[in-house]
Amino acid sequence: MDDTTKIDKFTAINELARRRGFFWNSYEIYGGAGGFVAYGPLGTRLKQNIENKLRDIFVKQVGILEMESPIITPGKVFEASGHVTNFKEPMVECVKCNKRFRADHLLEEYAKISSVDAEKMSLDEIQQALEKHGIKCPDCQGDFNPPQQFLTMFITTIGPYSGATGYGRPEAAQGIFVEFNRLYAMAREKLPFGVIQIGHALRNEISPRQGLIRLREFTICDLEFFFDPEEPCCRLLKEVENEILPILLCESRLKCCEDTLNITVREALDRKIVKSEWQAFFMAMAKKLLVEIGVPPEKQRFIEKLTWEKAHYSSQSFDQEVLLDRHGWTEVSGHAYRTDYDLGSHMKASGADMRVFKEYAKPVETEQLAVKPVMAKLGPVFKKEAGKVGELLAKADPQVVKAAFEKDGFYMADTYKVLPEHVDISSQKTVERGKRFIPHVVEPSFGSDRLFYVALEYAYGVKDDRVVMSFPRSIAPTQIGVYPLMNKDGLEEKALELQKVLTQEGFTVELDETGSIGRRYARADEAGIPLGITIDYDTLSEGTVTIRDRDSWQQVRSQIKNLPELLHKYFQRKINFENLGSLVES
């Protein structure tokens, strides 16, 4: 790989992506629509492979449950969750050309105010800053109307009645929270358990930009992990406790210091830098995921979110960031400790009981006092006020009444002096088998499209002036290329046969028979196909093929009959390229 070649990777990748069909901007024939992309055949497979890697790590290995719920959501859900109130961005409109802009982005671009600072400004402060820095409409130099908050959810109407507001979900998390009771039943009513949802989400950005980085429609992977805050231990912590988490703390960020603290998961917990064991566990898993899609640990970090940066539901948040060529440090996942905020909000708004029952190790016996007015005694003393006194006594705290009798010999119910003989104080024993509580939640949330872009950027390399997309073999959109040396003498049929066999074995195989072998290799490198198998005349006479490695361009010679087994082992990472056959000297 030639490190001296200075190209803007973002531009190079977007060009390659359009040409080879990884992705491109949607609706180009209609002039495009900002914030929407289409994934072509190579991109769709790469994206699916990345999403399946998430499933592999979280669903298969950790045992998280997967669910699927709708994108269109009744208004009540996002009213309860706080999104209708909070999911807004400041917007200004030009008085002259009526163009609208995201106000905080203008301040970042034209007043060099950091995003950290811009995000915490009120509308008034934004207006003052715009005026102070003399920021005008970038398009026509017009003045701006006062900034206003713009709700960045897509709004629609469900069914034929105008009142039934619906929103396009900006996160998949609420689809999990509102179904908590059923999901808890599926987890056999045991904490802790987690639920993941991978699906499209919508955010009606004011001015989307940066290709795949800020989209209006994207794929989100929200994992909600429910646990008992009184039993916060993570049973899987041992597996990750020595992993290093590179963390940029709030205190450093406030000092504009970019030095990360490199500490183990164990240390981060001991020093209370990360509050929840499960959150630390998922951060370590997120780091592992990024390594598996091609991002080395030193290009990753976690930044602690400042108070005003955190979502409205979050108690402690970290963003996982990856260093990108043009965009610098860029968020790829968020790790929020959502506490019982969401379940509590839905419980309150819907009236449904979303608490779980926790049995005590042994039942707790409690004694409760009860004060009962004796009307036959109250009547003669208080006459027509007796009823009122009775009511006051019924509402009184029995402990307070009893204490007053003991201390003073009477109890003042409002202005009425009550004597011990006026009431019956009895004691009731109750046995509590357990209690009900709302589980706490930690949430790792990944943006599939960003992971996809990151995978492209970290796979991108140039060798001998040719682009080589060095995807890790487990996410490569095409696993194997099959190339007949010539389209005659039965080589083509042999290639077709091999393609069929390997496809039946479950591999993703592409047969390419057009152009010189060199051109086919170049095309394959650009598509990131790890292995290329060439069918030549020796294949017919001796049953051997050449296998070529995408990254080293080395070749080995191997028996065609051994291919299925060898290739399975190779893609399961049990063997490496050198083990696929005997090296061909070039």
Place this chain on the structure above:
Amino acid sequence: MDDTTKIDKFTAINELARRRGFFWNSYEIYGGAGGFVAYGPLGTRLKQNIENKLRDIFVKQVGILEMESPIITPGKVFEASGHVTNFKEPMVECVKCNKRFRADHLLEEYAKISSVDAEKMSLDEIQQALEKHGIKCPDCQGDFNPPQQFLTMFITTIGPYSGATGYGRPEAAQGIFVEFNRLYAMAREKLPFGVIQIGHALRNEISPRQGLIRLREFTICDLEFFFDPEEPCCRLLKEVENEILPILLCESRLKCCEDTLNITVREALDRKIVKSEWQAFFMAMAKKLLVEIGVPPEKQRFIEKLTWEKAHYSSQSFDQEVLLDRHGWTEVSGHAYRTDYDLGSHMKASGADMRVFKEYAKPVETEQLAVKPVMAKLGPVFKKEAGKVGELLAKADPQVVKAAFEKDGFYMADTYKVLPEHVDISSQKTVERGKRFIPHVVEPSFGSDRLFYVALEYAYGVKDDRVVMSFPRSIAPTQIGVYPLMNKDGLEEKALELQKVLTQEGFTVELDETGSIGRRYARADEAGIPLGITIDYDTLSEGTVTIRDRDSWQQVRSQIKNLPELLHKYFQRKINFENLGSLVES
């Protein structure tokens, strides 16, 4: 299976689905929202397995390209496609309670007008029929306002400007059509080729009903296959030509006759019952798909759509139907010959050239005449009219001018008499290497949620009063259950170890250690787990396990070390249950 047990499968399945987490109505805690469902862990896996079966058949075996595009779509796209004009349903509103109903459904329910007849009625005819049959509001007996057309797309606004109308896509097909030029490039500019998209789609139904059968948000699998209408042969036809297609023809349907014609694909084409070879091919593949998810051929049919039933873009359409317990014959896929309608519409609306270039076998040479006025000659004759005469001649058909000279010796340009000497007639040879044309499209389109429901209903059976979900092994949401006989003496650890090994081998494995073995088997049968592996004391001493078959309840004894290989073969359908070990006599 006990066929005498008369239960309504729809009710039984919905109850089971809710309880075991296949699916349920979304947003129950907020009183529900019609037409939206949530899939639980078992359902999500079953649905994914069905969608992956589609990928397996169409993407892996047939070589169809897969793509992914957004759900939110700019208004222009659905204006051009005809949806804004046509994607409507007749609706009536009660004058008293303001409740709204789908008018054709009212006529079907209360006037016993067939859906075939109701669908072709105009708004006036609907009103007359409602009045004639005295149909009132089913809720309050009020009268109806005149029927109106209701657009059944979800409407929203894209970005911060009120003018930018967007729709939730009611089909994934348009996402393919608008990106045709790029997709064609990815197919290396060769016809025929196909593109499939599997993703959420939205239809704002007036009154959704029937659980999974009519949803407002659902998963659609649209496959658009592009071909040259002058070369309509299907290269894969041989593979399916002897498959039987059970077809209910238009002529039978009009006679209310339900007899299907059972003919081979070859015959259907020869007798021009199906117009396009590719369409017939996809119908045969659709039949195969349904067999693979558990629907026997005799429970399937294709009905030819009547003129007024067809979508606005379709030249010939068939619906694939499956016989369901409560709903009768129910559509699971549509097969439309969309011709060049969609690409032509987008080409016209967007101005983008969506034609493909077709090279002639050999270039066609054509000779073209050109008439050029000789102004030096026209001037003296026509004086100040000369310019006008020149213009007329430039616009004239050279063939007509030449013929007039040959026949009459002059040519009348309007009222001006032009002589041969006034013009130069020359002949130009042009060589045409090929021509441009709009490809034709056949579309198979599947509803993933309906396939899912159909799979549930055909898997459903009752044995000894217990529900057994006999999913075909290739789509079972959980493949293997692992059960330690006791939770002591190391049996639990052994089970955990086996679960880990099998998970790493790629199987979907559930470990169940709660309750008696009998109860665990019953739970597994209900979840449709094909194989159950029990770890007992012999496992520790002899390394053997018991494997139980979900459907026959038979058991075999097998070496634990052979399991991965045996199970791979079993799930690849290379061996059957009997081959997994030696039968245990019960």
